[in-house]
Amino acid sequence: MNTPNPKSNWSTRLHRSLALATVVTAGGIASAAERASDAFTFQRGVNISHWLSQNFGPRSYAADWFDEEDVSWIAAQGFDHIRYPIDGREWLKPDGSLDEAKIAPFDRALAWTRAHGLGAILDMHFLPGASFDPGHEDVQVFTDKALQEKVADLWRRVAKRFADAGPELRFELLNEPIAEHNQQLNPFNRRMLAAVRESNPTRVVYITSNRYGSFGTVGDLEVPDDPHVAVTLHYYEPFIFTHQRAGWTRMPADMPPIRFPGTVPDLNGILPADHFALRSSGQELTAAEIQADFAKVAAWAREHAKGHELHLGEFGVYLPADADSKRNYLAAVVAAAERHGFGWAVWDYQGGFAVRDQHGNPTPILEGLFASKRQGRERE
Numbered sequence: 373m374n375t376p377n378p379k380s381n382w383s384t385r386l387h388r389s390l391a392l393a394t395v396v397t398a399g400g401i402a403s404a405a406e407r408a409s410d411a412f413t414f415q416r417g418v419n420i421s422h423w424l425s426q427n428f429g430p431r432s433y434a435a436d437w438f439d440e441e442d443v444s445w446i447a448a449q450g451f452d453h454i455r456y457p458i459d460g461r462e463w464l465k466p467d468g469s470l471d472e473a474k475i476a477p478f479d480r481a482l483a484w485t486r487a488h489g490l491g492a493i494l495d496m497h498f499l500p501g502a503s504f505d506p507g508h509e510d511v512q513v514f515t516d517k518a519l520q521e522k523v524a525d526l527w528r529r530v531a532k533r534f535a536d537a538g539p540e541l542r543f544e545l546l547n548e549p550i551a552e553h554n555q556q557l558n559p560f561n562r563r564m565l566a567a568v569r570e571s572n573p574t575r576v577v578y579i580t581s582n583r584y585g586s587f588g589t590v591g592d593l594e595v596p597d598d599p600h601v602a603v604t605l606h607y608y609e610p611f612i613f614t615h616q617r618a619g620w621t622r623m624p625a626d627m628p629p630i631r632f633p634g635t636v637p638d639l640n641g642i643l644p645a646d647h648f649a650l651r652s653s654g655q656e657l658t659a660a661e662i663q664a665d666f667a668k669v670a671a672w673a674r675e676h677a678k679g680h681e682l683h684l685g686e687f688g689v690y691l692p693a694d695a696d697s698k699r700n701y702l703a704a705v706v707a708a709a710e711r712h713g714f715g716w717a718v719w720d721y722q723g724g725f726a727v728r729d730q731h732g733n734p735t736p737i738l739e740g741l742f743a744s745k746r747q748g749r750e751r752e
Contacts, residue, residue: 412539414683416451417491420721421719421720426459426505434477449734462474463475470526497548499546515556527567528568539575542602549583549585553582554581556582565596573600577601578602578603578683578685579601587607595680602683604682609662630697638654666714684717686719687705689725718737
């Protein structure tokens with residue numbers, strides 16, 4: 373998602389060795405590549421937002437607020453992979469070559485990730501001609517053939533550069549595409565995948581659906597006949613709950629709190645008259661609704677993506693929601709995802725949806741993610 377987030381500013385870095393937590397993977401649909409390398413399961417992950425993409429205020433590109441101590445902490449919580457959103461436009465020089473200075477921070481992060489036994493997803497959050505940022509949307513890459521070839525060449529160069537990496541590294545072709553027509557995404561995916569396959573014939577590559585990787589457009593997604601392709605989607609429903617009071621969504625900071633589970637209050641007179649979320653007034657928010665959403669995608673996958681891994685690349689709750697609602701919601705999404713065979717990566721590490729607060733401590737988001745594991749220990 374797109375959120376300007378507060379800078380992490382705790383006064384001392386912890387700099388200590390942390391034992392890696394044992395990760396119990398969820399059952400479900402698994403790719404051939406995953407079965408071949410069970411050392412990297414990609415079942416429970418976290419996004420590092422606003423580090424190499426969407427850089428706001430003091431969080432400049434590759435700023436030193438994120439380092440190996442953060443990776444160590446992530447591993448110790450029980451996560452098994454990290455999704456690194458990358459602004460691909462930053463990696464491309466005007467002459468079409470790669471900007472090694474801009475890639476170097478990811479090289480360091482990949483080394484940290486390997487050292488702590490984690491997998492890594494290189495997620496192209498933005499590409500030339502492809503931006504979902506509100507007010508800066510760009511869809512040219514889906515219709516401009518010359519631009520699409522330029523982007524394919526970028527992927528070709530990136531893939532070749534990381535061709536010697538092991539199965540701990542996966543590629544994600546494009547985050548949250550917003551093509552005018554859902555079907556325009558399919559030839560784009562095929563073209564980018566072909567560029568990657570020139571040097572990486574067996575690396576797992578994630579593709580997604582149109583309109584922000586949503587569940588609602590997955591029916592128009594064509595999954596290539598390639599055993600090393602996986603499907604990644606995003607889930608922030610019900611949006612009125614997960615993004616309550618988010619200024620960039622035109623929700624006022626003084627709107628009444630929305631709880632999960634619970635009932636959405638009457639929002640007429642609170643939200644702008646043309647706001648899409650007005651239709652949520654009076655809606656019952658339940659875990660059963662979340663389970664139903666995941667069940668529909670799982671049914672689609674059984675018919676159209678059989679044998680391909682499913683991944684929930686983003687989900688989360690914005691800071692203003694109350695702590696218990698955050699725990700309840702995250703636990704419900706994780707339960708639905710794992711029941712239907714999805715791996716997942718929560719949004720985000722230390723931004724507006726953080727699993728770790730500015731003082732380095734776990735948040736209710738983290739507690740909700742691992743609620744079932746904690747309850748299991750308590751019953752022992």
